[in-house]
Amino acid sequence: MPRRITGTTPRQDGYRMPGEFEEQECIWMLWPCRCDNWREGAGPAQKAYAEVARAIARFEPVYVCAPPEQYTHALDMIGGTDNIRVIEMTSNDAWMRDCGPSFLVNDKGDLRAVDWEFNAWGGLVDGLYFPWDQDDLAARKVCELAGADSYRTDGFVLEGGSFHVDGEGTVLTTEMCLLSAGRNPQMTREQIEEKLKEYLDAEKVIWVKDGIDPAETNGHIDDLACFAAPGEVVCLYTEDKTHPFYEPSQAAYRFLCQQTDARGRRLKVHKMCATQKPCYLTGAETIKTMEGTAPRKEGELVIASYVNFLIVNGGVILPQYGDENDALAIRQAREIFPDREIVGVPTLEIAYGGGNIHCITQQQPKKKTR
Amino acid sequence: MPRRITGTTPRQDGYRMPGEFEEQECIWMLWPCRCDNWREGAGPAQKAYAEVARAIARFEPVYVCAPPEQYTHALDMIGGTDNIRVIEMTSNDAWMRDCGPSFLVNDKGDLRAVDWEFNAWGGLVDGLYFPWDQDDLAARKVCELAGADSYRTDGFVLEGGSFHVDGEGTVLTTEMCLLSAGRNPQMTREQIEEKLKEYLDAEKVIWVKDGIDPAETNGHIDDLACFAAPGEVVCLYTEDKTHPFYEPSQAAYRFLCQQTDARGRRLKVHKMCATQKPCYLTGAETIKTMEGTAPRKEGELVIASYVNFLIVNGGVILPQYGDENDALAIRQAREIFPDREIVGVPTLEIAYGGGNIHCITQQQPKKKTR
Numbered sequence: 001m002p003r004r005i006t007g008t009t010p011r012q013d014g015y016r017m018p019g020e021f022e023e024q025e026c027i028w029m030l031w032p033c034r035c036d037n038w039r040e041g042a043g044p045a046q047k048a049y050a051e052v053a054r055a056i057a058r059f060e061p062v063y064v065c066a067p068p069e070q071y072t073h074a075l076d077m078i079g080g081t082d083n084i085r086v087i088e089m090t091s092n093d094a095w096m097r098d099c100g101p102s103f104l105v106n107d108k109g110d111l112r113a114v115d116w117e118f119n120a121w122g123g124l125v126d127g128l129y130f131p132w133d134q135d136d137l138a139a140r141k142v143c144e145l146a147g148a149d150s151y152r153t154d155g156f157v158l159e160g161g162s163f164h165v166d167g168e169g170t171v172l173t174t175e176m177c178l179l180s181a182g183r184n185p186q187m188t189r190e191q192i193e194e195k196l197k198e199y200l201d202a203e204k205v206i207w208v209k210d211g212i213d214p215a216e217t218n219g220h221i222d223d224l225a226c227f228a229a230p231g232e233v234v235c236l237y238t239e240d241k242t243h244p245f246y247e248p249s250q251a252a253y254r255f256l257c258q259q260t261d262a263r264g265r266r267l268k269v270h271k272m273c274a275t276q277k278p279c280y281l282t283g284a285e286t287i288k289t290m291e292g293t294a295p296r297k298e299g300e301l302v303i304a305s306y307v308n309f310l311i312v313n314g315g316v317i318l319p320q321y322g323d324e325n326d327a328l329a330i331r332q333a334r335e336i337f338p339d340r341e342i343v344g345v346p347t348l349e350i351a352y353g354g355g356n357i358h359c360i361t362q363q364q365p366k367k368k369t370r
Numbered sequence: 371m372p373r374r375i376t377g378t379t380p381r382q383d384g385y386r387m388p389g390e391f392e393e394q395e396c397i398w399m400l401w402p403c404r405c406d407n408w409r410e411g412a413g414p415a416q417k418a419y420a421e422v423a424r425a426i427a428r429f430e431p432v433y434v435c436a437p438p439e440q441y442t443h444a445l446d447m448i449g450g451t452d453n454i455r456v457i458e459m460t461s462n463d464a465w466m467r468d469c470g471p472s473f474l475v476n477d478k479g480d481l482r483a484v485d486w487e488f489n490a491w492g493g494l495v496d497g498l499y500f501p502w503d504q505d506d507l508a509a510r511k512v513c514e515l516a517g518a519d520s521y522r523t524d525g526f527v528l529e530g531g532s533f534h535v536d537g538e539g540t541v542l543t544t545e546m547c548l549l550s551a552g553r554n555p556q557m558t559r560e561q562i563e564e565k566l567k568e569y570l571d572a573e574k575v576i577w578v579k580d581g582i583d584p585a586e587t588n589g590h591i592d593d594l595a596c597f598a599a600p601g602e603v604v605c606l607y608t609e610d611k612t613h614p615f616y617e618p619s620q621a622a623y624r625f626l627c628q629q630t631d632a633r634g635r636r637l638k639v640h641k642m643c644a645t646q647k648p649c650y651l652t653g654a655e656t657i658k659t660m661e662g663t664a665p666r667k668e669g670e671l672v673i674a675s676y677v678n679f680l681i682v683n684g685g686v687i688l689p690q691y692g693d694e695n696d697a698l699a700i701r702q703a704r705e706i707f708p709d710r711e712i713v714g715v716p717t718l719e720i721a722y723g724g725g726n727i728h729c730i731t732q733q734q735p736k737k738k739t740r
């Protein structure tokens with residue numbers, strides 16, 4: 001059933017990407033196992049992924065997609081859990097947000113998806129590993145499983161974590177990422193903006209200048225800011241001038257406070273704290289070096305942001321780092337999402353690998369008829 | 371969600387295996403690619419599998435499960451077809467009937483399955499290849515995809531093609547297969563019969579002595595006879611004494627005509643013709659020999675049986691061999707199944723690999739509430 005749609009765009013066909021806060025059908029995840037990215041043979045990361053999956057499964061179904069050589073191990077760790085299914089899927093690493101599909105809905109109860117070209121966050125310019133062919137296939141495989149027709153953007157590179165939408169015509173992204181040399185250097189900012197509008201059904205793109213993660217994702221927005229609801233965004237915020245995230249988060253906060261969305265609403269910007277102490281990688285000696293993979297170094301800055309949470313039906317799954325601000329982040333999230341249960345999950349091991357809860361998940365929205 | 375049920379059996383829990391003629395939800399298949407089993411790098415077999423999938427898809431959804439290295443090729447060959455989804459699944463070969471789950475239903479609208487231990491038709495005694503670990507996992511993976519709890523029969527080896535059920539308490543099988551030395555030699559016939567009754571919810575097992583395929587499957591029943599409806603079986607039948615299937619099919623026909631089912635009905639036995647000319651393997655030089663795999667030899671007898679068809683919702687997918695009796699088989703099937711459309715598919719290439727349409731498919735029944 002699932003087809004490739006060619007010759008038209010989602011906007012032309014009446015499909016839009018819903019906001020993450022809209023009702024969801026399920027969550028898709030991959031399964032980590034690269035010894036050249038994850039500490040200690042990926043065991044601690046797998047434990048953290050499993051905890052995230054279990055936390056989400058309290059709210060809605062989760063599909064955890066593990067490569068064949070890890071299948072029974074993933075089953076052992078999370079199989080038989082209510083609402084979790086373990087599916088075989090080969091991948092290069094485990095970032096479903098970035099290589100998975102961006103799901104779309106129309107008003108007639110149909111589901112489709114955008115299958116962005118994926119090049120491991122910068123391809124041969126500044127990507128993180130080679131090859132990335134199996135990651136690039138993940139969106140297609142998820143679409144087959146979900147029964148969703150898809151739009152493939154050959155020649156246009158993008159990751160799901162590099163933008164957020166409000167589902168009502170507004171896209172939030174960063175110049176640092178979308179104008180990076182490793183993605184679509186042949187395109188102008190205007191051309192890229194037009195692509196976002198056509199494939200997400202948007203009228204306005206809000207361009208934050210810099211993200212907090214220049215090195216790996218070229219500054220994905222999902223570490224820095226996101227929509228909590230139409231007209232409301234959450235932004236990383238710290239007043240500690242010595243914090244490595246101080247400058248980009250302050251700049252983003254001030255910028256977002258001045259913006260209006262596609263419907264002309266002035267954005268309400270919620271502050272979300274940073275960790276009190278920056279996190280730095282330890283135990284890098286247990287990470288194997290491999291040809292073709294950007295090496296991890298002892299003491300490198302870890303992108304430990306509380307903003308990299310996932311909104312699910314009735315809940316928010318929030319990273320916890322063992323930091324003094326963990327509890328503050330939970331309190332802030334409760335104020336931002338008064339109708340949702342806030343579930344903290346210790347995810348420092350995921351941050352060590354380069355992302356967090358939002359980066360490792362992808363929501364499939366419920367079909368809707370209006 | 372899918373769990374392993376331990377400590378009870380399907381019979382105890384109120385689950386039975388429905389007859390193939392009962393309403394189905396979908397059909398599961400694998401994807402052939404072993405160069406040491408299939409001619410010409412498996413290309414012609416893949417084409418035949420794709421034709422079978424397309425034929426089934428006219429009646430109900432089909433899931434074709436292809437290993438990762440074949441995924442895009444399988445997509446190319448059958449992706450985008452209405453009712454067909456291509457799913458990643460590693461396997462050792464491509465016989466979903468034999469390594470896939472045997473689905474069960476209860477009267478409350480629930481679905482479960484039996485996950486038989488699989489050992490490649492005889493394990494180290496007379497199995498066809500080593501290893502078979504990925505085939506043995508296929509049932510579990512399908513259960514995760516289907517959301518079905520399962521009963522695993524560790525220590526009891528069986529393939530789905532070695533028995534047929536009428537869904538009303540009767541099992542049809544062969545002594546040649548179920549009493550073979552490579553499966554459950556530690557068990558008596560009575561113990562094996564008890565297992566069948568417990569896991570399929572049956573009261574009576576009808577033991578045909580020999581199948582027509584002693585060499586590969588140790589005489590699977592699904593090449594020889596099957597249920598067309600409760601109280602009605604189809605049996606291979608030829609009066610040509612020189613035909614290699616003459617003796618076992620005549621013996622089975624005469625035996626079945628004398629049998630009653632679990633409900634005490636005398637079986638009505640429909641005759642299904644054999645090919646007019648026996649089929650023998652040609653082109654064996656294009657099949658690669660591999661350590662651990664039983665070699666295929668030029669001129670070996672091919673188990674080309676018209677009985678190895680698949681019943682689907684409103685249809686029957688019937689093998690065609692380019693034999694003079696192809697049309698007769700279709701006519702006979704029309705008489706046996708007057709309410710179903712009979713669709714012939716050329717499957718000689720599948721027979722060259724050791725089975726046919728029934729062997730490469732597994733039906734998932736519709737859930738039922740009474």
